[in-house]
Amino acid sequence: MKRREFLRKLGVGSLAALGMPYFAAAQARPVKLATLLPLTGPFAFAGNAGREGFVDGVEYVNEVLGGIGGRRLELIVEDTGYDVARGTAAFNRVVARERPDELLFVYGDSTGLSKALAPEIARTNLPYSATSFSNELADPRTYPTIFVFGPTYNDMMEALLRQVRLQRPRARIAFVYSNTEFGRDPIPYGRERARALGMEVVHEEVTPPAFTDATPVVLNLRRANPDFVILQGYALSVEPLILRAAREQGLQAQFMGTYYSAELALIQRAGPAAEGFTVTYHNAYWYEALIPAVEEMRRFRQRKGRDASYRPTYYMGSLAVAFGIAEAMRRAAQAGRLTRAGVVEHLEKIGDYNAMGLVRDFNFVNHRLPQTRLFRASVREGRFNAITDWLRLG
Missing domain, CATH: 3.40.50.2300 (Response regulator)
Structure with a gap:
């Protein structure tokens, strides 16, 4: 399938098919996604690969998909060192600094950090996910704005x-x-x-x-x-x-x-x-050439002058999460509900969207994806x- 036809099937306009953004950067305030990742410490390898996946995903959303309802998606990255105290401090810094109508999602680095942040996440109705696949977090009755982007x-x-x-x-x-x-x-x-x-x-x-x-x-x-x-x-x-x-x-x-x-x-x-x-x-491997996202992101990285050789699984997982969050934001914007509550609502009904094959689907059951x-x-x-x-x- 030709790339222009492929992008049309994704609902992307002709300017995006040419790799051009179709929104003006100054048109509206950005929509923000904050990531708290272990860029240092025992899991730094995974954290840095994950950061790369989020960077590519956010840039693809802006440069190819046209952003979020005409607004630029902005990525915020903080290092936690895989330490709950550092992660909590980073979370508090970000939440205090950013406007609630711009900061629409936070992604954390661990089960421990997520459990520590859960009361504040609930208080602020902030959509949240993490590298964690904790069973405890996949409970919308207790944590109505937390999502697990995979099986527990x-x-x-x-x-x-x-x-x-x-x-x-x-x-x-x-x-x-x-x-x-x-x-x-x-x-x-x-x-x-x-x-x-x-x-x-x-x-x-x-x-x-x-x-x-x-x-x-x-x-x-x-x-x-x-x-x-x-x-x-x-x-x-x-x-x-x-x-x-x-x-x-x-x-x-x-x-x-x-x-x-x-x-x-x-x-x-x-x-x-x-x-x-x-x-x-539960994600695609970079060497699975029949997965549309693999070929698309390989071309995207080549255009950006980035290494297009094998990308780790932690990259692939973060890329899938970035696309899933962005898709829920885009649908919320189309419905005139680009708010924290709107993002939660549209994640809950995102259904068969599969991020160009990076996952089987985003059909959440109890705020988790129960398949592998x-x-x-x-x-x-x-x-x-x-x-x-x-x-x-x-």
Whole structure:
């Protein structure tokens, strides 16, 4: 399909098809999206890739889609260092500085930060999401303006345990997780669900979010002798270390992880030890050439003089979120409701919009997107390959 025809199907005008914005920058005040990301600290790799995704998404919305109802979408970026106190201070700074009729969305960096901010988010009726997929946050009765742009960690655990049951119904399970809100979030559900499915939880290992020697962890796993080990609460900070140590010590268990482990850097860092590592992942990979967004954003980055080679999963997730937020804003503007309440309203009914294939759809159920796919690492190919179609998770 030619690009002009493709953009017409998205509802983009002829000027946008030529790559030209069709609004005047000074026509109206900007609409603002603030992002609080870990640009430093243990998850800086993910945070900086995410920032890049938001930058590209916002620039694409402005330069190709014409902004938000004739208004420019402006991105605000603050570094949190993956620290709740720093993130809270950044949030308070942004909210105090910006006008409520301009700041229409805030995106945070973690489960811990999101829970800390939740009362103030509720008080200000501020639309909010985060890198977190916390089950607690996906509750519109308690948090009516918070959205989880993917399945919750409980959903991801469900998907992995279903796969375990297919492979070995009476499997022995071990959980290895970080001592963070991120790490602990789905473990109670995982324990209960594994037992309900007839599996035995034989070991749990709680670690810092980053460390340099995985030998003690793997020695404990060898004593427990699990069939499957599920890692949770890391973002490439230790998974390669654990996989390499497990291979060196002859541990035969199959390893699994959730969204933040589903990145090619894991294969590159772990080498042969990554073979067969199974993950949940709900966005497109940059190498999925049949996804319209991949080709479109590759061309966009080339026009901007930016590197168009492989972009990490954290980039792809942030790009999808940026497009989803912008689409809800655009629909709210068309309805004459470009307000915080209007953005929430239109996110709740955004439905089949899929950000050019970056997600299956934005059909929120209890303010989350309850679907994912499972992928398995192939060291020879240097990529994760899908082993399931889309799984619906309640």
